[in-house]
Amino acid sequence: MDLAGLVFASGKSGGFIAGADIKEFDGFDDAERLSDSLRQVHGMFDRIESLPYTTVALIDGFCLGGGLELALCFDARVATERAKLGFPEVKLGIFPGFGGTGRSVALSGGVQAMPAMLTGKNYNARAARRIGWVDQVVSTPDRMRWRAIKMIQRGAPKRKLSLIQRAEKITPIRRFIVNKMRQQTQAKANPEHYPAPFALIDLYEEHGGNPKAMRQAEIDRFPPLMLSTAAASLRRVFFLSEEMKAGAAKLDPMTRVHVIGAGVMGGDIAAWCAFSGYQVTLQDMTSDAVEGALKRAHKMFAKRLKKQPAINNAKARLIADPQGQGIAQADVIIEAVVERLDVKQRLFADLEAQAKSTAVLATNTSSIELEQIAEGMGDPSQLVGIHFFNPVAQLPLVEIVQSKHTDQAMVQKARSLVVAIRKFPLVVKSSPGFLVNRVLGPYMFGALKRLDEGGNTPELAAELDAAAVRFGMPMGPIELVDTVGLDVCAAVAKTLGLSDGEGSHLAKLIDQGHLGRKTGKGFYTWTDGKLSRSLPPGDLALGRELIGPLVDTAQACVDEGIVESADLADAGVIMGTGFAPFLGGPLNARRLEQA
Numbered sequence: 001m002d003l004a005g006l007v008f009a010s011g012k013s014g015g016f017i018a019g020a021d022i023k024e025f026d027g028f029d030d031a032e033r034l035s036d037s038l039r040q041v042h043g044m045f046d047r048i049e050s051l052p053y054t055t056v057a058l059i060d061g062f063c064l065g066g067g068l069e070l071a072l073c074f075d076a077r078v079a080t081e082r083a084k085l086g087f088p089e090v091k092l093g094i095f096p097g098f099g100g101t102g103r104s105v106a107l108s109g110g111v112q113a114m115p116a117m118l119t120g121k122n123y124n125a126r127a128a129r130r131i132g133w134v135d136q137v138v139s140t141p142d143r144m145r146w147r148a149i150k151m152i153q154r155g156a157p158k159r160k161l162s163l164i165q166r167a168e169k170i171t172p173i174r175r176f177i178v179n180k181m182r183q184q185t186q187a188k189a190n191p192e193h194y195p196a197p198f199a200l201i202d203l204y205e206e207h208g209g210n211p212k213a214m215r216q217a218e219i220d221r222f223p224p225l226m227l228s229t230a231a232a233s234l235r236r237v238f239f240l241s242e243e244m245k246a247g248a249a250k251l252d253p254m255t256r257v258h259v260i261g262a263g264v265m266g267g268d269i270a271a272w273c274a275f276s277g278y279q280v281t282l283q284d285m286t287s288d289a290v291e292g293a294l295k296r297a298h299k300m301f302a303k304r305l306k307k308q309p310a311i312n313n314a315k316a317r318l319i320a321d322p323q324g325q326g327i328a329q330a331d332v333i334i335e336a337v338v339e340r341l342d343v344k345q346r347l348f349a350d351l352e353a354q355a356k357s358t359a360v361l362a363t364n365t366s367s368i369e370l371e372q373i374a375e376g377m378g379d380p381s382q383l384v385g386i387h388f389f390n391p392v393a394q395l396p397l398v399e400i401v402q403s404k405h406t407d408q409a410m411v412q413k414a415r416s417l418v419v420a421i422r423k424f425p426l427v428v429k430s431s432p433g434f435l436v437n438r439v440l441g442p443y444m445f446g447a448l449k450r451l452d453e454g455g456n457t458p459e460l461a462a463e464l465d466a467a468a469v470r471f472g473m474p475m476g477p478i479e480l481v482d483t484v485g486l487d488v489c490a491a492v493a494k495t496l497g498l499s500d501g502e503g504s505h506l507a508k509l510i511d512q513g514h515l516g517r518k519t520g521k522g523f524y525t526w527t528d529g530k531l532s533r534s535l536p537p538g539d540l541a542l543g544r545e546l547i548g549p550l551v552d553t554a555q556a557c558v559d560e561g562i563v564e565s566a567d568l569a570d571a572g573v574i575m576g577t578g579f580a581p582f583l584g585g586p587l588n589a590r591r592l593e594q595a
């Protein structure tokens with residue numbers, strides 16, 4: 001029988017292939033065996049590509065990693081508007097290994113395909129069409145087949161190489177492009193820590209003029225990356241982040257959130273909940289605070305949601321409520337007022353009388369023990385901590401704090417809310433600093449002590465920062481103190497019982513009103529919220545020394561039962577502090593060091 005064409009679609013609704021089963025990656029420990037497995041897949045994909053009739057892949061929902069590599073073997077692709085395509089491999093310390101490097105370069109050119117693989121970001125269907133991954137976009141899944149049949153009748157659309165694509169084949173021109181890519185990638189990642197994007201750039205530099213050779217070379221270049229400790233650590237971080245969300249019940253979409261305190265934190269927490277689809281009422285003592293928070297929120301909605309109907313809907317979900325009328329209907333109430341025990345005690349005693357008995361009563365306190373806040377309450381079991389980090393929109397971790405009285409149902413509801421707003425919940429016990437501030441305290445104050453002892457010179461500050469960055473921290477401890485705010489750091493230190501020593505530079509700067517980035521001056525001078533300096537090369541041994549107290553404290557938190565397990569401590573510290581993901585967390589890093 002003569003076949004006219006082949007249409008390939010997923011039997012699942014709302015998904016094509018979301019990528020490989022990452023658990024299987026841990027099963028490989030031998031480069032040869034891995035290369036053999038890759039060769040088999042390459043053979044199968046090559047056969048699909050060379051089928052003698054028109055082949056069309058239908059993409060609805062996620063088409064990621066190996067799924068996209070498969071889709072690129074077809075002559076054409078039809079996608080629904082809700083399709084999401086991308087190569088997330090680099091986030092796991094690897095690059096596409098089923099021929100995706102060469103095939104995406106052949107289709108889109110390196111100038112477009114390489115950034116997609118280097119950033120790992122997802123493309124919606126229209127963006128994917130612009131770079132040639134998708135040929136046609138349809139509004140609903142039922143229209144895909146019809147388009148595919150038309151394509152088979154008329155033949156797959158022919159693609160012409162663009163001028164840039166033709167130019168890329170010329171080695172000196174490609175070299176020029178590659179140098180730029182290397183510079184841009186180096187600004188974001190250290191090749192010592194994250195070799196995958198740089199190995200991909202090398203592959204393109206050598207073989208970008210011949211995509212078939214690029215595909216072939218993948219087979220040898222891929223295994224060392226996949227078998228590296230960096231890739232294993234990044235997979236570990238991925239699994240742990242999934243574990244943090246595991247078991248959380250789905251939050252009722254009708255859940256009402258009430259936020260009290262419309263300052264830096266409360267305003268942003270309310271905005272983020274409304275942005276995530278929940279009805280939010282926002283209360284403060286002053287109407288100026290609420291107005292300011294709404295303005296900030298509207299800006300955030302416009303930036304992130306882009307389309308006017310979605311922006312308007314989010315605006316409508318966030319309601320100014322100076323009188324606290326939302327309290328009686330709220331399912332979750334989050335308090336983010338000033339950090340004063342007497343104020344919080346009074347507030348929760350009042351709330352208890354007005355709120356539903358099933359409502360989660362949450363505090364965003366960073367330092368006050370929940371048991372103390374609950375002293376004025378008749379029934380302290382409703383009180384839980386939902387501790388967000390600043391800036392709320394950017395930081396993925398939220399600590400869920402339980403006191404010895406907290407009802408587990410409240411903890412579970414709080415987890416559900418946090419997962420529903422696309423953050424990662426970490427359950428911790430109520431104790432000074434919880435996990436994240438507790439581990440950061442000794443790290444920052446250890447560095448400040450060295451800085452004091454060394455005469456507080458800008459050169460020494462930069463040397464300390466560079467050492468921590470070389471170790472793999474997103475920024476050094478002195479820059480972190482300036483970013484968080486010197487006053488906030490001093491308050492955290494007080495909670496933790498850490499001393500900054502007599503006559504410290506920290507105390508002096510605070511006295512002078514220099515609080516760091518927010519006032520334009522701290523240990524560094526900031527211009528428009530930015531530091532203009534370049535770090536010297538960092539000393540790894542010094543970096544390890546600086547990090548030591550952080551690792552010791554993470555271990556203490558596990559030993560004291562503040563977090564449930566060493567794995568969750570690692571996940572929490574990575575998400576709460578940006579600790580070197582390629583080392584898989586502080587406790588994993590220590591294990592690796594000792595191995």
Ligand code: NAD
Binds near residue numbers: 264283339388
């Ligand atoms: P903020 O000073 O910016 O805002 C506090 C707001 O609460 C003000 O608008 C004030 O008018 C209002 N307020 C005070 N008492 C009130 C009351 N009784 N009823 C209603 N509104 C009242 O403070 P912030 O930095 O947003 O901190 C709020 C809470 O979040 C604190 O508990 C703090 O420890 C915690 N926190 C802060 C950060 C941070 O980096 N700023 C991070 C995590 C947690």
